[in-house]
Amino acid sequence: MTPVASLADVSKRYGATTALHPTSIDLQTGVIGLLGPNGAGKTTLLRLLSTALPPSAGRIEVSGQEVTGGHAARVEARRRIGYTPQEVVFPRGMTAFGFLDYIAVLKEWKESGARHAEVRRVLALVDLGDRGSMKVAKLSGGQRRRLAIAQALIGAPELLILDEPTTGLDPEQRASLRGLLSGAAGTVLISTHQTEDVAALCDRVIVLDGGRVRFDGSVPELLATATARVHIGPTASVGAVQTWKTGTGLVRSVGGQPAPDSSVVDPSVEDAYLLLRAEQRFAEGVTP
Incomplete structure (x- = not known):
């Protein structure tokens, strides 16, 4: 299957600092979590x-367009991309509908009837259908976050890129967003610190650390790396990566040598991630 997007030996440097070491990734259709x-x-x-950013080296393709090859290909690729950055600055004084209409114009929706219908569609998708006439400044933080996601959904992009999309959302809103993204066509790439969102939503998870890909596989494959390595009991495991007392009063230990009175429990995505990070630090000689 031809990937929707791909990076081939892509790297990025800022002066003497390497933010991303040479990386090659193919992104297929589905929901992909980036941890x-x-x-x-x-x-x-x-x-x-x-x-939004040119690489220092390497090749990037989106929907068959080599965005690192020239301006025309980059413009064509942008027509197929929806992007919500971690921080979104809204123009002052606009309504929710006016902001999305403005973004749709920038995305070359020229016919007003079709454009306005699309704006209403994406407002409804993020449960803001009754907030279109409200000034953005009057919206709550969670509503502004959903509005930022709505602008990325305009035109049903082939590649949807979301940086921390659930920040500021309450549990019900997060669940609603999961339902929306799970039904999205094309490829959805989500950067998040919410490991439960990855477990609930993603077909694939990529773990990035120190500008390098440390894991790339399915959620079950990530969980398998922590099998029989998470325990719960009255006391903590010796040498555990992390421990904490649960609501039952028992101690959950990730990694380490389990106490005799502890028992094995199924690992979570967070458990596997913590173990992966600890092993990487150990391999690099970094003291916790």
Whole structure:
């Protein structure tokens, strides 16, 4: 299957700092989660894919267009991309409908009837259908976040790129967004710190750390790396990566040597991620 987007030996440097080491990734249809600590290079990777940032080296293709090859191909690719950055600045004084209409014009929706219908469609998708006439400044933080996602949905893009989309959303809104994204056509790439969103939504997970891909596979494959390595009991495991007391009063331990009175529990995506990070730090000689 031809990938919707691909990176071939793509890297990005800022002066003497390498934010992304040479990376090759193919993105197929489906929902893909991007995990990693702050400073791992996640936002750099998203900005490269969205064409908001040029790479220092390597080739990027989106929907058959080599965006690193020239202006015309980059413009064609942008017509097929929806992007919500982590921080969105809204024009002052606009209504929710007016903002989306403005974005639709920028995306070359010239016929007003079709454009306005599309604006109403994406407002409804993010549960803001009754907020179109409200000034953006009057919307809550969660509503503004959903409006930012709505602008990326205009035109049903082949590649949807979302940087921390659930920030500021309550549990019900997050669940609604999961339902929306799970039914989206094309490829959805989500950078998030919410490991439960990855477990609930994603077909594939990529872990980025230190500007390098540390894991790329399915959620079950990630979970398999932590099989029989998570325990719960009255006391913590010796040498555990992380431990915490649960609501039952028992201690959950990720990694380490389990106490005799502990029992094995199924790992979560967070458990597997914590173990992967700890092993990477150990391999690099980094003291926790």
